[in-house]
Amino acid sequence: MTLRLAFPGHRSTACLQEKRNGEILVTVTTQAWRWPDAETEGDADMRETAWINYDAYLVTTRATLHRDLKTFRVVLNQVQIQRPM
Secondary structure: OOOOOOOOOOOEEEEEEEOOOOEEEEEEEEEEOOOOOOOOOOOHHHHOOOOEEEEEEEEEEHHHHHHHHHHHHHHHHOOOOOOOO
């Protein structure tokens, strides 16, 4: 199943994990921004690295997966990731 879930305006990854107890865990993750006072002078790699992870989770079952994904997609599409203060 291709999930095609993402935080709006951010490259994201989505994962679906089926558990033995029948639960299905859907995770959507993106990385963005940096801490405002980050010290990166001595490390060129760190100047380009996003430091803040954003995750969204859905716990569902096979019986309600498609219905719950529709709702999850609506909620996810309303998320606004803002630059930290």
